[in-house]
Every structure is written in structure tokens, then in C-alpha cells.
Amino acid sequence: MWRVKRGNSQTRAGRQALLAQLSGPVRRFLATEVGGAGLLLAAVVVAMVWANSPWSEHYESLWATEGTIAIGGAELSMDLGHWVSDGLMALFFFVIGMEVRYELSVGELTGGGRIVIPVVGAVGGMVVPALLYLAIAPGGEAANGWGVVIGTDTAFMLGALAVVGPRFSTQLRIFLLALTVIDDIVAVSVIGAVYSGSIRFWPLAGMLALCAVPMLLNRWGVWRSAPYVVVVVALWLLTLRAGLHASIAGMLGGLLVPAHPRAREAVERAARSFRAFRQSPMADVGMAARRGLQRAVSVNERLQSALHPWTSYLIVPVFALANAGVDLRGGVLGDALTSPVTWAVVVGLTVGKPIGVGLSAVLGARFGLGRLPQGVRPAHVFGGAALSGIGFTVSLLIARLAFEDRLLRDEAIVGVLLGAVLATVLGWIVFRAAAALRGLREADLPRVLDPPVDPVADHVKGPRDAPLTLVEYADFECPFCARTTGVSEELRERFGDDLRYVFRHLPLPDVHPHAEFAARAAVAAAAQGRFWEMHDRLFEHQGELEYEDIAGYAAEIGLDVERFLRDVDDEETAARVRADVRSAEASGARGTPTFYVNGRRHVGPHDTETLAAALEEALQASR
Template identity: 65%
Template sequence: MSRALTRAISGQTAPRQLLGQFSVPLRRFMRTEAGSASILLAVTALALLWANSPWSAGYRGLWETELSVALGDMGISMSLGHWINDAMMAVFFFVVGLEVRRDLSVGELTERRRLVLPVLAGVGGLVLPAVLYLAVNSSGDAARGWGVVIGSDTAFLLGALALVGPSSATQLRVFLLTLMVFDDIVAVTVIGVAYSHGMQVWALVLAVVGLAALVLLGRFGVWRTWPYVLVALLIWWATLESGVHTSIAGMAAGLCIPSYRPRRPEVEGAARWFTAFRQSPMPEVGRSAQEAVARAVPVNERLQVVLLPWAVYVVVPVFALANAGVDLRGGLLADALRSPITWGVVLGLVIGKFVGIGAVALGGARAGLGRLPQGVGPGQVLGGAALSGIGFTVSLLIVGLAFESATLRDEATVGVLLALVLATGLGWLVFRLAAVLHGERTASLPTVLDRPVDPTGDHVMGPADAPLTLVEYGDFECPFCARATGVAAQVREHFGPDLRYVFRHLPLPDVHPSAELAAAAAEAAGAQGAFWAMHDLLFAHQDELERDCLAGYAADLGLDVTRFLQDLDDPQLVERIRADVASAEASGARGTPTFFVGSTRHIGPYDAETLIAELEESRAAAEPSGVTGSAPAGS
């Protein structure tokens, strides 16, 4: 289910209200990664200007202001700066934990083999920076700063990638995000363990019990949000009392909140309730419809929808405002530029990340330990490694924990800010060289159909020489593909003989265990001239795709059942399915359903209205070129 859909049906309006007061162009810019990075840069500049202005005393005094939250005799009292670092940043890491759990459960990290190379690169990007820092600061209080150089700021990194990276970098972005998952987990663990003081065992035990409670809530299928929120707050309070930094509580709590693919019965139930509300718009029916939709969307994603805008546009900018302001007057800048702490941070972040991540990633790929993502070149990996030297948020947080001396904190902060500028510049240079010397100008999945449509070999519905072509890669066990059959029927009805519809196989056995057998059944039926009839039966009976059921469908269609069962294991039919899967891989199709309009991969919603509009655009674009009905457009 798309993020846009979950936002639309989650019943939460706070994120929209957060940005809704701005103009449309400004809202669009803020929603981009470059926009969020620009906000951080602006806030950082404001912090530096404020700290170096005649009002610098007010800047320092603001974050030292005490703020208390009390209920009777119980309460928490901390300075405003500690509330930001210990409470607001816990929310930030909670959102990171939610995103990591989703990626591990249903996202890019479900294929564990994709983790090998990013994890190895992540290890290199953690170890070498720390070693380089300690080579410059091997003893005394300065040595405690080794943790400053191990983390990367994901938001800033992606923003910089949007500004200085390839024009299209979706695959490189996925690789870097996978690497950052490992980076975040290790960095938060280091914060929680290496920079904690005076642990209280009873509070730590209570936090662990809270984490177990979150797991049990998920196991028992609790779908309401508030129990998870209450338990997460208990975990935060217990961790705060334990002496362990609360960032680890946020990350751990987010990781314990389950994520899963939408379940068909719950989605269908929500649809029925909305139909009932449309027919009878009464408050109680609307409430039931809202609850049905909430059941269909995992708690993990509902929490992300609500918290992510606040984390990006409030928490991180406020954190930057509170932590980036260094008073450089009185010779501090000159002292910082002579300080081994400053240059240890710069060396660790800029050189350590660049060499550690880049060398391990490329060396691991060359050694066969993993492979780079499709469409990503070696130079682009090095460019991403350079941008990983932007530590900022995590680095500034550790600066405040590692050093008790204000002077040491300021010198380390200067190093973090210098690294931000130098790492971005190095990334820009590497990306430009990769483009000029190696032609690495994009880092995305292919968008062009790898194997042209062949009416003699493909499964085609409609005239073979129709001027428009719609290709679908589908999985017979995928519920979204089943609904897409209705979409395809509407599109075919709209265009009539002007459209040919092509179905190719993309079974996803890791998700749908019967998908490969069902694809073989369609091909076995096709050998007897009944591909499309079997195609419709398989989608109509997605929950019954066992071998005996398939034999029954063959009998219902009047096929030779004995021949049908023999053909299920025919190597030629199996090879045909593999050829479709290979063409999907080469064409950039990663999920089902994936559509191609002509020879171009469709990106975005696949409802009938959207596909019809794109096909119409394809026809309009082809007409001035003299393309006629005898030469299928884009195929």
C-alpha cells in the first residue's frame, strides 16, 4: 500500500496541517530531500549567527532554562537543552526504528542477500573513522570523542545526494539507506552503552519489560495506536532513569512495533465499510469505516505517517538550533583549527567514511561477496561514500555526550561543521568525475522494456498490430495483481482495438509460495490454447493454488488433464517463465503488478484512469512522428 494512501485513510491530519500554512511551491520544496537539507542548513546558519551575535548570552541561557513536567509528587525536571537531546531526539530515533522495522519486514531489506555488501561497507565506515580519529587523539579526554565520527546523518546525506548527485539516483539511494540502517543501529548502540553514566539496573529491567510488551502487543494483533504509544513512553522514562541514553530506547521501541503487508480480508472489509458509509453517511457508520481502515494499515505505518513530518521539520531543526551554535569569537576558531580534536573529527568523517565505505563496498563486490545495485557504478558508490562523511545530527549528539569541557565540545563541533562542507564538496567532485570519465550519469533502475513484445511468443490480448501497448508483469498469488485485472479490463474497454494487452510472469516465491506453480499452470493451459481462461481462474481462486486445485481448474476448462499435469513440469515452460522473470529484472520491475506503457515503465498509481491518461499521452506523442496503427507505438 502506498504511503499516500495510508496518509489518506489513516484519519490523521496533523502532518498536513504542519505544512498546510505555506504556499504550494514552498510545500513542494519542503517535501523534497533537498528541501529538508536546506532547512537544516538554514537553521545551522541561524544558530551560528545567534551564538556569535550580541545576543549570544540569550542563546546559551535559553537552552539552560529549566523545564519541569510533574504529576503530584512525580515529575521530570531538565534543562531545555536536555529535553531536546533526551526527549525530542528519542522521537527521532523512534521514527528511524519504525522505518528500519518496515524495511526489514516488507521493504528493501526483505531480501537478506542485499544486506551483505551494505553491511560490510557499513563496518568499514565505522571502524576506519574511529581508528583515524584515535590515531590523532589517542589519550586523555580527547580520546572519548571517537564515537563522534562513526555516525552519518541520513537526512542530510540524502539531501546532499539530491543536490550534488546524479539526476536520477533511486538505486544509489536504496544502497545508501540500507547502509545507513546498519550505521544507525550501531551508532545508537554506542550512544546507549559507551556514553551512559551510572546505570540503574531496576530501570533498565523495566525498559526491557516494556520492549517485551511491545512485541506481545504485535503478536496478539493489537491494532489501536495508543497502547503502543503508552508503552513506548514508559520505555523512554525507564531508560532515562536507568542512565542509558534515551536514543537507544527510541530505536529499540521502533524496532519492536510490527510491520506487514496489507492483509486482503482487512482491506476488503475496509472497502465494504466505506461503501456502507457512502450509502448511509451516519456518524456511527463513519466511525466503523475509520476503524476498519485503521485495522488494514499496520500500526508501524500509521505512527510513521504522524511522526515523520514532525521529526523532519521540527525535531531535527530544533536540535540543530540548540547544538550547532558555537561562539567562534575570542580566538576560538583559530584554536579549533589548531586542535587535534577538530582535525580528528574531519579526518574520521571525511577520509574515514570515504575510504572505509568505498573501499570495502568495491572490494567486496570484486571479491564476489555481494553485488552493487543494478544501475549503480563504482564511481557513484565512492560519491555516496564521500557524502556519508556528513555526520551532523548523530555527531553533534555524541559531541554533547563525549566531552564535559565546553572548549572540547566547541572544537569537536567545528570539526563536524567543517566535515559537512568538505564531505559535500568531495561528493560533488567524485560524482562529476564519475559522470565525465565513466559516463555514470544516472543511478536508477532501467525504465525501458528489455525484451520487445513478440506477438508470436508473448501472451497478447487484442490486435497484434494495435498502435498502443500495455505490458503487465504479474504474480497469480498477488492480491494487487488480482485487482489489476479489473483495471486492465477497463483500459482495454476504453481503447478497444487500438490496444494490445500483454501479460508476462513475475512470480515472487519469497512472498507468494504458490506463485511459480500457478505460472506453470497458466503456461500448461496455454499449451492447449487456454492461457487467458486459466489466467482468469487463477486470479479468481488465489487462495486455492495447490496442484490438485489446478488440475480441477484444467478439468473445468475441458483440457486434457493428464497432459496438463505433465506440462506443469515441462522444462520448456519453466524456461519461458524464467525468461519473463529475467526480462522483468532487466527492465527494472521489482514488484507486482508492474506496467509498461509501450516500452516505458509506468511509475506511480496503476488505476484505470491513470493508465488511460498515460496511454493517451503516448499516442499523442507518437502521432507527430508519423507513427500509425501498423507500427505499435513504443513497442
């Protein structure tokens, strides 16, 4: 359930223009999730073996060990189990809260339209499992466990998706991550509202007052992380004093840490500082460069990058180690397998989640409430919905909070563990059936260039019959595209007549207001055989793309300016740009720059060496 999104050397389409392309850093993050799931599984195995071994009393006594922090006369004392669930897990939910804030501010959920179907699916995926649980579980204390079946463990879910899901599942992962954002918020709200103790008024009032401080820090332009961390620690202490579960402090604190897109000016300042350090590598210059780099990235992203490895590789595995150990000896396993609480949890997770998430999302899309991501079909949604029945982290936490009776708690934990296994098997069956019966072997954006390169219509540099073709979708106002112009020239020098380079337009007007006009100017220059000259001028003067500026560039490169200006306003010129945008949509390009090597979308960094390696591989294949 934890995610982090890092920076990307690509300009994304605005939410009203195109769907965003999943970035390389996010792909690396997903790999981290899967790696964390492996450690999580190992922790579960160790906990179960330990709890059922001759040394099981040491397992119980370890987590009952008292730990105290004292400063002067003030002290905070809890047993080790509570330090894990109320301390370390608060940090876990803090990272979740920051990711939710990032997604809502500048990430995948910024646009209202793309959040509707994940919201519908998430709500269905919590209501239906809870109702099924209550229908099966007996009354009394057992009914308190309905919250056990509402959560989804993202780490395990993504790990299972990597093993049993489609070969390429980028778009399905985006959908499932968006769904778990809503799941996270509701699950933590349930913990705070239902499973907290008695509420104390004054600490609660202090919490609410403290929430204004991060907003003030952001308004005052405070960019260092330390003040925000101090506020969140104080918020955590007040939450404990108020009688609320610490997860509330974590989620709330994360939501208050600001996230914003990188300002171009800040990035350029950081680049100048770094160049200054290269020229004069002195301590004060280096420190200034470091501050410049930090200021170019939001506090939210910097804290996520710092804390995410700790949550993935330490905190959540330790939580599993502390909570997954159920002593199944003495008939406990047999009792659990015949207990209505166990099967209420299993049915809620393995039946309620697929029905609730799958039907809600598919019907919501069918009735026009929103759209599924491109490349994701209803069968993929049901497969992902089955995997969302892997509740684990939040389910274990709520099981510990919901039941005072040790037997009921152990039965619920057995249900969570059994449900995780059955949900994975069910997801595998759904995905295999979709592949066998419907041919749905991918849940990703298109990966093939569409249409293929046309030497007459496209802007081509290099021999027409070259064995290698590098196509770039670019935006004249995109700073990353300006840097890749040098990359394309280096590649042409390296591969010579073996490479032809093709430029296609993908203006992102929501992000770059002058991009579409600049693209039309390049097409108008092409009508007089001067495309590449105008191409170079536009990238050299990205900050000067007004009408008068571009008319001046036309005169500089020797164009008939009157004809050029008529062509810029001509409908055929606009149609030529729109054709490239349609081809980008059909080819799976969602940001700039996006490259295609011999007709296949290049996934990963787009520096010279990486692209050269991809071209070398394609050249060997062509030979």
C-alpha cells in the first residue's frame, strides 16, 4: 500500500490533452514494491514458524517488552508491539499520505475524470466485502471485524500481478494504484473513527490547530524538510494523547506535506549552480549547488524518496513479523477452519473484492461515469479486482484493533492469510482465461508506431533505406526535448548512414501554451524546404515563441515570410500537426520526448548511451 513517485526527464501531457505516460522512475518504484513484497512474505513465514516452534514464548515475550522514551519529566511508554503498530506504522501511513497528496496535486489523479472509476471501484470494493462479512460472521464482538476485509495490500498485490498478470500491465497497475489511493484514505478513516479509543478534547483541538502550520510553511515558501518533520512528529504525539490511532497522524501529516510540479526556473537555477561547482569545486559552491537541487524538488518528493526504502524494506516486514505469528497448535488451526469469522474474512476478501471492485468499475465505465485506462479491458479489471483481495497489512492491523478476544483475532488472521493465497490463485485463473479466451495478453499502452514512417509526409533526416529508424515525438517548448536534440545528433554521427531520424509533433498546449503554434510554424517552414532550420531555431529560443519572434526566425533562415505566415494559419498546416498528435495517441506516446526504435516504443531513459544500446540491439536483429 505504499508508493512513491520520483522525478522524470519528460514533459507530461496535460490532463485534458492526453493520458500521462508511466515514467521510468515509477517503473523503478513498482519494482521496489515487488521487492518489498518478497521481504514481506519472508517475514510472514518467519513469524509463523517462530510462533509455532518450541521458542514461541520468546515470540510473545519479545513484543510484550516495554520500551520507554523519556526527556526530563516527560516520558512515552509502550510495549514493543505497540511501538510497531502505533509508531513505525504511523511512518508507513505518513508515506502513504504524501503519495496521496502528490497524486492529487500533480500526479495521476490530478484530472477529475480519471479518478471517477477508481473511486467507484474502491467504494464497491469496500462496501460489498463488509456486507458479506457481516452476513456470515456471528454477532457480538465478531461483528467488529468488518473492517478487516476493506483493505488492500499494494505491495503484495503488485508482486502477485508481476507473477500471474499480463506480460505488460503498466496501465492496469496505474488503475490499481489509483484505486488503492482511495482505499488507503477510507481504511485509515475507518481505523480512526471506529477502532480508536476514547477521544480527549484538548489534544484533538491541538491536532486541528497544528494542521494549519504546514499550510503556512508552504505559503511562506519554506522548502527545507526539517520544519515539516517537526510538525508531523508533534501531530503524532498529540494524536496518541487524543486517543486516536497513530495511523491518523501519519495519513494526515502526509496529506499536509505540499507537492508541486518542478518550476522550470528552479530547474535552470539548479543546473547553473551545478555548472558553477564543476568549474569551481569549492565547499561553499557545492553547498549552494546542493541547496539549488533540493529547492527544485518539492518537500513531498524528497521525503518520499528518503523514507520509501525504510517503509518497504524494514517497517512493513517488521510489522508482519510482529502480527502474522499465530500459534496454530492445540487445535487452533482446526477451530479456525471451522470458524464463521475465518470464512467471513475469506469470503469478504476473495468474493467481495472481485465483485465489488470489478462490477462497480466496469458498470461505472459502461454507464459513462468515466473511462478505464487505455489498454485495460473489463477482464483485466476483474483480474486486478481478484488480486485486491490480498488485504494483509491493513487487514492485520485492523484485526489486532478489532478483537480483544485472542481466539477471534487469530481466526481473523488465519482468514487474512488464507484469503491472500486464494485471491492470488483466483487472479491467476482470471488472467489466464482472459488470455486464452479473449487473447488479452497485455494491459498496456500501444507499443508499436502507428502509422509507420512515411518518407514523404514525415520529417526525416538520413537515408530513406537506413536499417535503423529513430522516431521522436517532441514539443518545441519542452525543455527535455531541447536536450535530446543533441542526443539525436550524436546518434546520427555514431551510426552514420545506418540511421534515419524522424521528428513527429506532440504539442502539449495544457503545459506549454506556445507549443502548438511553434509546431505549425515548423510545418509551414517545411513547405519551403526549411523544416530542420526552423526546428533548430525553435529549440534554441524556447523562451521566445511569440508570433513576432517566430516571424523573425523565418526571415533569418531565408523563408518567404508572407507565404510562411499564410501557411502558419492555413488549415492544412493545423491538420498536419493534428495527424501527428493522433499518431502519438495510437502509438502510446503520452509525454515528450517519447522515442521509437524501429517501430517499437522505447521504455526507459533517453540519454545517448541508452538509446545507442537500443539501436545496436535493433541493428543486430535487422542483420
